[in-house]
Amino acid sequence: TEVTGRLEEVVMIWIKQIRQVLVESEQMRREADDIGPSAELEHWKTRMSSFNSLLDEIKSSRVKKIISILQAARSKTLKQWKELDGSITIAANEAKDNVRYLYALDKFFGPLAKASPVTMMEHVPSLMNTVCMIYCTSLYYNTSERMTSLLLKITNQMINTCKMYLCEG
DSSP: OHHHHHHHHHHHHHHHHHHHHHHHHHHHEEEEEEEEHHHHHHHHHHHHHHHHHHHHHHHHHHHHHHHHHHTTTOOOOHHHHHHHHHHHHHHHHHHHHHHHHHHHHHHHHHHHHHHHHHHHHHHHHHHHHHHHHHHOOOSSSHHHHHHHHHHHHHHHHHHHHHHHHHHOO
């Protein structure tokens, strides 16, 4: 029981740390007003990397052994642990899914940033079709909040490109 108590303390520390990571990941991001869509892809790539690392750690043999011991001891901390494990898996899947869909837009980010206003407009119909496809098929990115953020960043990039074009001309 002494060993079980110590292991429960360790797991409770992990639970607290993981909850903190989850809370921080859900907080609003502070971003510059003129940030472009490439930043959205970078955000989700970073988040995917973080949650995948966390999943790898949770699935490590060391953690599995501790959880097995606590299961054998019928520890009450396991309920919280299982809930968090599920939350991390969901967050990792969301990040992975969002990265996959945002990569579909990545091919537009270059022309959006470097084109003249006229050539940029040639890409807009395909870009909007891809955004529509993401909205219709993504499990996680199809919220009004996510779409608004993405469209705002696309618009910011178009405005920045037009400003650059006007300043050069």
